Amino acid sequence: MREPTYFVLAALLAGPLHGYAIIKRVEDMSGGRIRLATGTLYTALDRLTAEGSVRLVSDEIVNGRIRRSYGLTDAGSTALRAEAQRMAEAARLVTGEPAAAGASRLGRKARTA
Amino acid sequence: MSTPSGNRMSPLERHARQLLRVYPAAYRSERGEEIIGTLLEATPEGVAWPLPRDIRGLTSGGLRARAMQNRQRTTTANVRLAALVGVAAYLAQLATAVLKIFVRYQLASGWQSQYSPYGWPLAAGMVVMLLTVAMVWLSSRRAVVVLGALSAATAVTYAGPWRSGADTTGIAYLLSLAAMIMLANSRSRPGLRWLWLVGLAVAVPLVPWPVLSGGVLLAAGIASIAWVAVDARPFLALVVYFLAGALPVAISNVVSGVGIVGPVVLLGVAAAVTAPALWLLWRQSARSGRPTQT
Numbered sequence: 001m002r003e004p005t006y007f008v009l010a011a012l013l014a015g016p017l018h019g020y021a022i023i024k025r026v027e028d029m030s031g032g033r034i035r036l037a038t039g040t041l042y043t044a045l046d047r048l049t050a051e052g053s054v055r056l057v058s059d060e061i062v063n064g065r066i067r068r069s070y071g072l073t074d075a076g077s078t079a080l081r082a083e084a085q086r087m088a089e090a091a092r093l094v095t096g097e098p099a100a101a102g103a104s105r106l107g108r109k110a111r112t113a
Numbered sequence: 114m115s116t117p118s119g120n121r122m123s124p125l126e127r128h129a130r131q132l133l134r135v136y137p138a139a140y141r142s143e144r145g146e147e148i149i150g151t152l153l154e155a156t157p158e159g160v161a162w163p164l165p166r167d168i169r170g171l172t173s174g175g176l177r178a179r180a181m182q183n184r185q186r187t188t189t190a191n192v193r194l195a196a197l198v199g200v201a202a203y204l205a206q207l208a209t210a211v212l213k214i215f216v217r218y219q220l221a222s223g224w225q226s227q228y229s230p231y232g233w234p235l236a237a238g239m240v241v242m243l244l245t246v247a248m249v250w251l252s253s254r255r256a257v258v259v260l261g262a263l264s265a266a267t268a269v270t271y272a273g274p275w276r277s278g279a280d281t282t283g284i285a286y287l288l289s290l291a292a293m294i295m296l297a298n299s300r301s302r303p304g305l306r307w308l309w310l311v312g313l314a315v316a317v318p319l320v321p322w323p324v325l326s327g328g329v330l331l332a333a334g335i336a337s338i339a340w341v342a343v344d345a346r347p348f349l350a351l352v353v354y355f356l357a358g359a360l361p362v363a364i365s366n367v368v369s370g371v372g373i374v375g376p377v378v379l380l381g382v383a384a385a386v387t388a389p390a391l392w393l394l395w396r397q398s399a400r401s402g403r404p405t406q407t
Contacts, residue, residue, distance in 0.1 A: 019151035037170025038152040038163075042144060043177055065150040 001083045007034055008044050009053060009072060009080040016057040016071035019045075045070060053079055124161040126153060132163060135175025137182055180343045180397060188398040190301065192391070195346040197249065197296040198307045199353025200289045205246045206314035206358070207286055208239040213318050215239075238267035242290075246311060249297050257297040261290050281368070285361035310350055345394040352387055 001009075004026070011017060011025035023036045036044075048054040053076030059068040072080070122130075129152050133145055152167055163171070186194070215236040241264040248256040265287060313333055320326040337348040356379075363376035 019147065020154035023151070023155050035166065037166040038148060038155055039167065039170030039172070039174030041151070041170075042148055043170075043174040046178075046181075062150065065146040067150055068147055 001079070004034060004036060004040060005044055005048065006080070006083055008036070008041070008048065009076055009083075012054065012070060012072040013077070013080065016069040018067050018069045022070070048076065052076070123153075125156060125163065128162050129153070129167075129171075132168060132171045133175070135172050136178050137175075139182075140178045176343050182344075184397065184399050186398055188395045191346055191394050191398050192349065193296055193298070194301070194303055194307075195349035195394075196353050197293060198303055198310055198346075199350040200293045200296065200357055201246045201249050202310040202314035202350070202354045203357035204242055204286070204289050204293060205311045206317055206354075207282070207289075208242040208246075209315045210318035211239045212236060212243075234267055238264050241267060245290075245293070249293065250302055250305065250308065253299040254294075254297045255299075258294050261294045265290055281361035281365040285357060289357050307350075310347070310354060314354060341390060341393055345390045345397060348390050349387065349394065352383060352390070356383055 007026040007030055008022060010029060011022050017025060019038070019041060023038070023041060026034055026036050045054060049056070049070075052073055054070050055073050057069045057071040059066055061067070126149060129149055130145075133141055133148065136145070148171075152163060152171075156164060156167065162168075215232075241260055245257055245260040245264055248260055268283075268286070310333075313329065317326040317330065320329075334348075334351055337351050341348050359379055360376075363379050367373050367376055
């Protein structure tokens with residue numbers, strides 16, 4: 001899983017968001033390191049929707065334009081947690097911390113962001 | 114220009130909409146307003162152009178969306194489409210070239226000439242041929258079959274040189290026509306944007322400077338090669354178009370004893386460029402008969 005995809009899924013962990021809110025959440029979660037371009041976000045959303053990791057939750061009209069909100073599916077949540085676990089185990093090889101601690105910290109980071 | 118809510122469109126939105134044209138039309142109508150809305154929110158106020166990362170993101174996203182369009186079709190369907198467009202372009206060019214010579218003869222004779230190879234019956238057959246090509250885009254396969262048969266019958270019956278069987282262009286015309294009829298499909302007609310090659314082919318005999326028409330074709334070839342990573346079909350359509358025009362000349366050279374090296378080189382080059390393009394198209398197409406999601 002590529003890093004922007006990981007952060008898009010992580011941004012939706014707390015609940016459905018629309019496009020701009022996802023961009024802002026990802027930027028906040030990554031400490032400003034990842035600034036998703038609009039085109040990149042929608043390419044990722046298209047792919048994640050096709051894979052069944054993300055679903056369209058609602059749409060509304062704002063300033064005459066449609067604004068859609070996207071949410072995480074169970075499959076997406078599972079994939080995200082599996083990726084977090086994998087990264088935690090990979091990090092443990094370097095930091096030497098127990099896998100469970102690393103995994104729980106990453107999960108907490110994703111939930112609180 | 115105004116926004117969907119009726120306000121005057123900002124320079125940023127105008128430029129963003131221009132960028133959005135990289136996406137396929139169907140995608141734009143489905144997601145365009147949503148993407149524009151997100152882009153306007155994500156861009157700082159007072160900026161007239163999208164940020165460089167958004168320009169890159171929209172360009173690559175649009176190209177990716179175009180590539181994904183092919184994934185709705187199988188490799189066979191994509192090859193069929195490319196071959197159909199290539200053959201149709203060749204036939205349109207041939208008909209235009211014959212009609213151009215016909216008009217020249219008639220202008221020179223005050224519209225009294227009945228000179229056999231380019232007389233009225235053949236001209237009528239070529240007009241019907243152009244209509245047949247148009248029907249590939251506009252109407253049912255039945256219309257293509259009927260008009261194609263009418264064009265072939267008119268040309269074969271009345272155009273003296275073709276009855277001798279020695280004219281390879283005439284044979285290529287009939288084979289290409291048969292191929293176009295077989296490839297035409299009412300349920301899956303080419304989109305109007307595929308008329309670019311037909312338009313180009315029709316323009317070639319009408320442009321009085323061969324250097325210019327050759328240059329335009331060369332530019333189209335280079336552009337289609339650059340586009341291969343996104344969509345290999347335009348390149349394959351050009352290959353079919355060139356082969357349909359070049360093979361009769363090559364075969365004629367072999368028959369008349371000019372030499373076999375030319376045709377062998379021609380086929381070798383065609384095979385060398387077609388094989389990787391076909392492989393790319395296979396990668397770009399749906400893996401089974403069932404369309405994939407985009």
